[in-house]
Amino acid sequence: MYDNDAGQLERIMRRGLQAQTASLLPHTDLAEGAREGARQRRRTRLRMGAAAAALVAVVVAISATDGQSDPSTDNRVEAGPNRPSIPAESLGNRLPFDVASTIPDGWRVESYRGVQIRVPPTWGWGASPLRLDERSRAAGYVCGRAAQDYPRADWETSLGSHPERAYVGRPVRLGDHCAGGNEETGSHVWFDSPLPAGSEDLGDGLRRVTVDAGEIRVSVAHTDSEELGLILASLTTGSVDGNGCAAESHLFYAEQPGPADVLDLAAAAGSGDFGGMAVCLYEVEVSSQGLTYELLYSTAVDGAAERLFLQRLAEPSAQTPACDIRVAQTVVLQPRIAASTPKLRVRPTSCDFGYSSTGRQLPLEHVAPWAVDGIATYVSGAD
Amino acid sequence: MTVADQEVAGPVEFDGWVTARAPALLRFAYLLTGSREAAEDALKAALSKTYERWSRVSVMHDRDAYVRRLIVNDRISWWRKLARQKLPVDNAWGEAVPPDGAGLSLPGAGAVWRLCQSLPTKQRAAVVLRFYEGLSYPEIADLLRCPEPVVRSHVHRALAGLQDLIEGHQARNV
Secondary structure (H helix, E strand, C coil), X not given: CCXXXXXXXXXHHHHHHHHHCCCCCCCCCHHHHHHHHHHHHHHHHHHHCCHHHHCCCCEECCCCCCCCXXXXXXXXXXXXXXXXXXXXXXXXXXXXXXXXXXXXXXXXXXXXXXXXXXXXXXXXXXXXXXXXXXCCCCCCCCCHHHCEECCCCCCCCCCECCCCCCEEEECCCCCHHHCCCCCCCCCEEEECCCCCCEEEEEECCEEEEEEEECCEEEEEEECCHHXXXXXXXXXXXXXXXXXXXXXXXXXXXXXXXXXXXXXXXXXXXXXHHEEEEEEEEEEEXXXXXXXXXXXXXXXXXXXXXXXXXXHHHHCCCCCCECCCCCCCEEEEXXXXXXXXXXXXXXXXXXXXXXXXXXXXXXXHHHHCCCCCCCHHHHCCCCC | CCHHHHXXXXXXXXXXXXXXXXXHHHHHHHHHHCCHHHHHHHHHHHHHHHHHCHHHHCCCCCHHHHHHHHHHHHHHHHHHHCCCCCCCCCCCCCCCECCCCCCCCECCHHHHHHHHXXXXXXXHHHHHHHHCCCCCHHHHHHHHCCCHHHHHHHHHXXXXXXXXXXXXXXXXXX
16 A cells, blocks of 8 residues: 655655646746736726726625625626716816816815715815705705814714815705705815706805716815816716725625635735725615615725724624614725725624624724714714 | 845846746746636736835845735635635546656646645645745745644645545555
């Protein structure tokens, strides 16, 4: 019989592997390929952020409603941003029109349902006018400047009135105290604006332009005509936004690894392999086609925050679960680890991950690394 | 010593380094991925990231280790996405190579290769790093970011699988 000799087995293994690769040589110029790959990655980051998120590698997602839909698994891959038509006359002669390439670094991405715009980093988050009466498109303003939030160091929201600050509004109800109507006198962006397309002068140097973009209208008002032009020039539509979040999804893949696989992946990664994490907030809509997840808001955290979050997630916590997300909302977290983009879905109501009722609940220390920017403004509690 | 600790070598030029090291790195990627096409894709992706960080990587003593880690991480992520494909080892004998004086039929490169392909990605990486790259257990543990006993266990179980393969074949040929 064959002698059980470890050295013999090792030699067989070594020879076998060496023989298998003996004649293998590169076919292509790998150095040039690496440079081109790096250029593409840089362009992708600059233009569409993490568009690679559409290439779903690992998906962790469970619907607390029926498990049939998952915004993280949309297979409609980004086909490149489209630029809505903006009538030059609506901008006035003072405004630069072809300024897409001059949008300042540091301006952040704001998107809503496939429509993306970029604004200065100091702008806050608030509400667009809601139509209290559908028969009158402009009637019934809700919130507006009465409730906004602004970039801050901690994660907690502090909705309040900040008349001196510009903001980006979405059609959400931020509080009952806002009802009654507020007319704007300062700079703002309104997604899903109820106003007709066109340009208007609001006085005191404030000019507002409303344009069609995708399936909605967007109003941009600013006292600075140059920045107004830059914001309008940044307006694009697409199926994946600059933070890497899909605009909408109907699909769901049944076979998905659990959070433990993502944590294994993170544990094996070096610090440089954490590419930052997209944070995508969806609203769930019920239609004849089933559940549809529409992107309400997105942001992104850097690799350090991503790594901190995954490290904390891997550890048991004695804290009480902190989340309280409304049933009609879902947050999808998309870490970028090495070359992969796993996705974690925070379930509604209990703010936990995982399958069915087996997910783990998240205490504050697990939420804090990603509940940044406008998340606290737009994530609403259980009804 | 970790990869991050190795930033003490003199910088080298990217193209020259790729030209010199690409064949070896491609062979490593091939053993890990199981196909030439996947190996070239994995290597291109790893080199692309390496190029972006070349100012740091170029001064590392063991630049290969950095690229190997990228390839391994990339492969693990793909493995998690795709269903693991296990090849039947019963029929995976392949050509025999001359035995080392034992006068017995031993598995050839094809058999070892198919056995290797049947292993989970991390275990396969441990085997390739140990027997192809010749790394020590601590070096493999550092590269795979897992405890050294786990690496030893991966390698031991792979060798046990090889032994089972041999004994099974010999039993059928008695």
